Amino acid sequence: MTTSETKPRAEEHYLAAFRDFQTQRAGRETPWSRKLRANALQGFNATGFPIVRDEEWKFTDVRPITERAFAPAPLHQLNGLASGGIEDFTLGDLQSNRLVFVNGHYTPELSQLQALPQGITLGSLAEHIAHGSELVQEHLARTAGTTAPSPFTELNTAFMQDGLFLHIPNGLVIEDPIHLLFLSKASASPVMTSPRNLILVGANSQVTLIEHYASTARDEYFTNAVTEIVAGRNAVVDHYKLQMESETAFHVSTMQVQQERDVRFASHLVDLGGRLVRNNSNAVMGGEGIECTLNGLFLIAGEQHVDNHTVMDHARPHCNSFEVYTGVLGGSARGVFNGKIFVRRDAQKTDAKQSNRNLLLSNDALINTKPQLEIFADDVRCTHGATIGQLDEDALFYLRARGIDKNTARGILTYAFANDVMSGIKVEPLRALLEREVFTRLARM
């Protein structure tokens, strides 16, 4: 190929960076983790970055990411970020276990951990890798990429820095939410951070997780995050992801949840920031009687591009799944939604509901949606719906007839539209923060 002769492949940069990365991390790796990383890099190199001809990436061109040679985040430095500096990102007076990661590195100075019931392991994944934790070896990188393989997942595994490692044995409850704050801050050259979380929830256990991505700077950087969750029998897991990156940032993430029977899992994803964003949320229902929810909201404007891909994999019978994705687009923003529901041959009595609603507020916004059903069992009920449209003229008229001006009326209705997903958020301070954010953003749109 002529292009490859004149210009090196974008992947080459990461292959070269990997060698420095390995030397840098000497002493913090075990033979197992070194092998894991090397294999992942090999996998990444073999596939290469996706192009728009790949069906999975049809509407999202990742060239802005591949064209920039991001450097893996250098060793951790606080650079004067004191505990006062993160006040904007804490969730008010929320009682929580807070773990702060600055440019991908765990920062105990800023973190705040509470006493936990005996038997629970909660801490930095990097440390557990360095100590050769057996649980980590057993579960890390086992599920991410199985449902929807992605070169970005491989890239993360090769370069993963740090994140949460949580293991809750059977029958224990962590009452306060776990707040994972991933902060990106200014650095000399464009940086790639690779957060990685591994969460193992035992049978009959319960936990609430908040993944929170934010930035203190407005420069270009790339966050490539992967979260793996394994939920045992009858576990209850609430997962929230807040993506509030800088509007110059690139963000790719994968969330993979593996569920055993009778699990209650709910994930709420809110995208507000980022210039080019791609989220993969994959849920595998590997047992009977599971109730799984994947909800999402994206509120974007300007030049933002947000792509949400979800997979609900009904592998076993008698599971219910719910999915609501709502998008509000202004400016020349571009939104993509692709929601797949698989119902495997065995998965009789499945009940799957999916809906995707989108609101275009400007002439230059663009939305691509594809709710996709793949069904192989005959005794199931699956519905999906997608709408793209305007605010209800009647509702608008109703408000205006009561003396509310047009802009306010539109604001109220747009807020109500977005509220569908937000109303499902059970953590009060988190919802309050989001409501504030959504209001301010809508006012600007």
Next chain:
Amino acid sequence: MSTETSTIETLATRDYKYGFVTEIETETIPRGLNEDVIRLISGKKGEPEWLLEWRLKAYRNWQKMEEPHWPNVSYPHLDYQDIIYYSAPKPKKQLNSLDEVDPELLNTFNKLGISLEEQMRLSGVAVDAVFDSVSVATTFKDKLAELGIIFCSFSEAVREHPELIQKYLGSVVPPADNFFAALNSAVFSDGSFCFIPKGVRCPMELSTYFRINTQDSGQFERTLIVAEEGAYVSYLEGCTAPMFDTNQLHAAVVEIVAMDDATVKYSTVQNWYPGDKEGKGGIYNFVTKRGKCAGKNAKISWTQVETGSAITWKYPAVILQGDGSVGEFYSVAVTNNHQQADTGTKMIHIGKNTRSTIVSKGISAGVSDNSYRGLVSVLKDADGARNFSQCDSLLIGDTCGAHTFPYSQVRDPSAQVEHEASHLEGGRRPDFLLQSARYLDRRRGFDDRQRLLQGSFPRIADGIRRRSAKAARHQPGRKRRLKRRVMSFSVGARRALHLLRARLAQCKTTKIKG
């Protein structure tokens, strides 16, 4: 095996009714494709130079193209050099009336239940029968000619109305549009041409019938329908093929042009040979169908009943270019045994206040796969565009698959696009009903099941029926004419329903235990 199961088994194993071969002398050219073959086809048909050039250009484009593999279907590699690209009943002389048509051929049509004579006499349907690529006879031609309507075989249109063909051929589906359209453009053998002049309402349902007779031959017909300002036409197409062990390729192109205020309704009853129970043989139906609402308030409506073919790959599309134009797509696709269908529609909203409706029902049985794939695209400045899509699917048994791939792309904030789909618990309701009916009457249980299954497509059949009633209302006239018109429409609807009923009867019930 219990008696109950065997009753159903008997019905299920009913053979493909239209799998006979007509012993008729045909003229066939050697297998393979090259520029000489195209020249030969063009020469045999006495085509003008420009059309030959057009074919050759399409062929050269085709050579550069790759066979698409994105549909959700799988089949062995196709050898395009192993296909007979032209096969025609041996011409005796120019045919002037039905009496001159080979009686054996007429007999074939009788077996198919679409006897030309019967239809002429009873239902007033004008039929252009395309038998192995060559148009045999066009009925009611004179009557239509009085109104200025042209309805004839494509070859005839090339001879008699070259200016119209040159103007519209390839205007909706360009020769290099896609792999199979390019192939068709290069080698198309015949097809139908229909032209409704300004302000004319076609008084009868126009109908063509396609049949593949020769083993290993491909059917590459080309249909072109042009409706001028304010014109109206309803068009019905039916297809069958005899049973052969090898797969036959059918790559047709249908183009429709509707000018200001014109309406074109296009209905298909597709019953090509689907292959046997092991998936051997059958037609590969890779078709490009597209209509263009070129004028204001134009309307194009596709109705399709897809029950045949080993593989179906088609997306009848409407380009809504004129302001206020309307596109419709109603579809029932039934797949059984090893059939694979990947079908749906494309609605491209370009003009302002354009509207489109999509209703698709997929029923899968056996080990078949049935996919709906659709695109609704609203371009910038298509203010006030409106779409409603609904696609439902139903599975009978747990060895088949149903898939939905609805793409929506919207660039206009004033557009409204809605897609809804459901997948119904097909297995359970009929089985439950069957079980409760078992103690009453075995036979009735089966009928009820059928009724239930049929419940998932009443809108489509209604569409055909409603149309007939509406058409009858709109055209005041003598009672007899009215009656005839209603009957003529019901021929299409009746045939579609009959076919569906037969197909559903074949769909095996795997869950019943005696």
